Amino acid sequence: MMGTVTKMELPKERYGLRMNHRTRKQLWCWAFIAPQLTLLLLFTAYPIVMSYIYAFFDWNGYGSPKDYVGLGNFVETLTDPIFWNAFRNSLLFMVSVVVIQVPLALLAALLLNAGWLKGKVLYRTIYFLPVVTTTAVVGLVMRFIFGAYKGVVNEVLIKLGLLSAPVDWLGSIDTAFMVVVLVGIWKSFGMKLVYWLAGIQSLPKEVIESAKIDGASAFQLLRHITVPLIMPVGSVILLMSAVNALHVFDLVKSMTDGGPAFRTDMVDVYIYRYAFSGNGEARVGFASAAGVLYGLVVMLISLAFGLLVKWTGGRSKTRL
Amino acid sequence: MSFGKKRKSAGITVVHILLITLGIVWIYPFIWMIMSSFKTNSEYIVSGINLLPEKFQFENYARAWKTAQFSVYFWNTVTITVSVVAIVLAVCSLTGYAIGRYRFTGRIALISVITALMFMPKGYTIIPVYTLVNKLGLNNSLLGVILAEVGGAHTLFILLFAAYFRGLPKELSESAEVDGSGFVRTFVQIMLPLSKPILATTAIMQFMWTWNAFLMPLIFTLNKPELRTLGVGMYQFVGENTMDWTGMAAAASISLVPILAVFIVLQRYFIEGVSGAIKG
Numbered sequence: 001m002m003g004t005v006t007k008m009e010l011p012k013e014r015y016g017l018r019m020n021h022r023t024r025k026q027l028w029c030w031a032f033i034a035p036q037l038t039l040l041l042l043f044t045a046y047p048i049v050m051s052y053i054y055a056f057f058d059w060n061g062y063g064s065p066k067d068y069v070g071l072g073n074f075v076e077t078l079t080d081p082i083f084w085n086a087f088r089n090s091l092l093f094m095v096s097v098v099v100i101q102v103p104l105a106l107l108a109a110l111l112l113n114a115g116w117l118k119g120k121v122l123y124r125t126i127y128f129l130p131v132v133t134t135t136a137v138v139g140l141v142m143r144f145i146f147g148a149y150k151g152v153v154n155e156v157l158i159k160l161g162l163l164s165a166p167v168d169w170l171g172s173i174d175t176a177f178m179v180v181v182l183v184g185i186w187k188s189f190g191m192k193l194v195y196w197l198a199g200i201q202s203l204p205k206e207v208i209e210s211a212k213i214d215g216a217s218a219f220q221l222l223r224h225i226t227v228p229l230i231m232p233v234g235s236v237i238l239l240m241s242a243v244n245a246l247h248v249f250d251l252v253k254s255m256t257d258g259g260p261a262f263r264t265d266m267v268d269v270y271i272y273r274y275a276f277s278g279n280g281e282a283r284v285g286f287a288s289a290a291g292v293l294y295g296l297v298v299m300l301i302s303l304a305f306g307l308l309v310k311w312t313g314g315r316s317k318t319r320l
Numbered sequence: 321m322s323f324g325k326k327r328k329s330a331g332i333t334v335v336h337i338l339l340i341t342l343g344i345v346w347i348y349p350f351i352w353m354i355m356s357s358f359k360t361n362s363e364y365i366v367s368g369i370n371l372l373p374e375k376f377q378f379e380n381y382a383r384a385w386k387t388a389q390f391s392v393y394f395w396n397t398v399t400i401t402v403s404v405v406a407i408v409l410a411v412c413s414l415t416g417y418a419i420g421r422y423r424f425t426g427r428i429a430l431i432s433v434i435t436a437l438m439f440m441p442k443g444y445t446i447i448p449v450y451t452l453v454n455k456l457g458l459n460n461s462l463l464g465v466i467l468a469e470v471g472g473a474h475t476l477f478i479l480l481f482a483a484y485f486r487g488l489p490k491e492l493s494e495s496a497e498v499d500g501s502g503f504v505r506t507f508v509q510i511m512l513p514l515s516k517p518i519l520a521t522t523a524i525m526q527f528m529w530t531w532n533a534f535l536m537p538l539i540f541t542l543n544k545p546e547l548r549t550l551g552v553g554m555y556q557f558v559g560e561n562t563m564d565w566t567g568m569a570a571a572a573s574i575s576l577v578p579i580l581a582v583f584i585v586l587q588r589y590f591i592e593g594v595s596g597a598i599k600g
Contacts, residue, residue, distance in 0.1 A: 026425060028503040028504070029427075030418075032417060033414070033418050033430065036415040036478070037415075039470060039471045040433075042452065043449055043467065043468060044445070046452065047442075047447075047452065048437075048442055050445075050448035051444055051445050051447060051448055054448070116332060121587075123339055123343065124591060125591075126343040126347055127346060128583075128587070129346070129350065129580070131528075132528055132580065132582075133576050133580065134532040134534070134551040134554075136534040136554065137551055137576055140554055140572060141349055141569075142349065144568075152352060186346070191594070194591055195598055198595030198596070198598045249535055250532075250534040250535065272535075275446070287447065291447075292444075
């Protein structure tokens with residue numbers, strides 16, 4: 001209302017200034033965007049382009065890249081069994097985390113949203129606690145908790161009679177991966193819990209109420225109302241969980257550094273090893289090629305989940 | 321009827337017992353870490369699952385804080401986190417305001433670029449970021465780490481700000497302009513104070529990420545111990561002092577206790593902020 005009134009009250013002679021006024025607003029808009037745009041171009045767009053260029057050079061990171069090797073780095077990556085091992089581990093880690101963590105977090109969220117449960121805030125706080133902690137530090141603390149000698153886990157399991165001798169959880173080929181997955185699930189569980197809670201709380205209350213009035217049991221409510229309605233949010237949570245899990249780095253680097261015998265090696269750790277190896281033999285070009293290839297795989301996986309989001313979200317307004 | 325009620329309350333008790341047991345297991349690593357930091361090294365080695373120290377030792381903290389330089393790492397982390405949060409708040413609110421409130425030439429293109437950058441396969445962009453910071457001559461300063469940390473596509477935050485500013489009534493800025501307030505003053509004095517919920521959400525999430533960042537600070541401080549952050553300092557400490565268990569526990573506590581304290585005080589806003597950002 002007010003807008004139209006002011007326009008009408010503008011004196012005629014100021015109309016010449018109106019174009020000017022509009023241009024000035026445009027300039028202000030771009031001035032507001034400029035800082036963000038500068039940072040974005042320098043630290044996101046330029047690095048993306050450069051990582052593709054580096055991938056075609058044999059380069060140790062010093063000076064400028066000169067030795068053009070064409071697809072050499074890509075061929076080498078694709079024929080390196082250690083790369084495929086890391087690739088398989090990354091996928092396995094992602095699948096384990098997504099399959100175990102996401103449904104359990106949904107269960108916990110349904111429970112921690114129930115009207116009859118007291119102390120919800122305290123429980124949510126406790127389960128969210130690992131999320132806010134520095135992963136690298138957590139990884140190091142876990143080294144001691146799962147330590148072979150006098151590690152807490154061993155002590156407890158021996159006291160309970162479940163183990164007869166201490167196990168070197170992180171140093172043994174059979175258990176290291178499992179422990180990394182367990183800690184990974186523990187670390188980010190609270191985040192998924194909060195995502196699910198947000199999803200559940202955004203469901204239309206009227207639908208749930210009317211189903212209750214119609215005499216739906218708790219299970220029927222869950223099966224026919226809550227789960228179908230929450231599917232669109234759920235697929236976004238799946239997407240985010242998967243992409244995050246595919247880029248696990250801090251936890252592995254600090255807990256096992258990829259060992260023992262590359263059993264917990266992940267692609268991000270593999271790339272780091274080549275890009276920043278301490279003894280002056282960094283292979284930046286090769287690491288970039290591995291990064292580019294892996295980036296494409298992650299994008300394909302995101303795309304698949306993105307289609308799932310679109311498919312499940314088609315009939316619902318709930319979206320992120 | 322009363323039998324059913326009894327069964328129901330028994331069920332609730334069972335759920336509580338389960339949740340509490342799981343909760344104790346959940347936070348046990350934190351309790352263990354803090355308790356270990358008060359033990360002597362020899363006590364630590366034999367103590368196993370015994371949590372309580374015989375006598376609370378504080379020299380582990382003194383050792384970690386002074387000798388192992390954790391005071392330096394602590395202030396580095398604070399400097400980086402505070403700067404990154406401040407810069408991200410500034411640039412994202414400015415961008416969100418322009419996008420959400422105005423139709424200007426290139427607006428759609430800009431939104432597309434910001435969104436696309438979030439989904440572009442980044443490869444290992446850390447390498448070019450590192451070489452770029454070197455080229456800018458910032459490799460020996462905290463500023464390098466700060467710039468590298470704020471340089472990401474903060475798509476989520478920008479879109480949150482844009483949606484929020486778009487939702488504010490048009491009359492607000494128009495009447496301000498009639499009263500003679502310019503573009504910048506309208507933003508600073510009227511719009512920005514109104515966007516407190518988004519400012520808080522952005523601050524909280526960015527704080528969490530930056531305080532916990534590892535890869536970027538690790539790379540930028542590989543040869544510069546004086547620039548390490550707490551996480552990196554802790555990591556290097558373990559590599560250098562494989563015998564000082566309780567010193568490590570103290571160092572870990574120094575790294576984690578501040579963020580845990582911030583979280584416990586602000587936990588309601590923390591969790592609401594995060595879930596608010598997803599609900600969008």
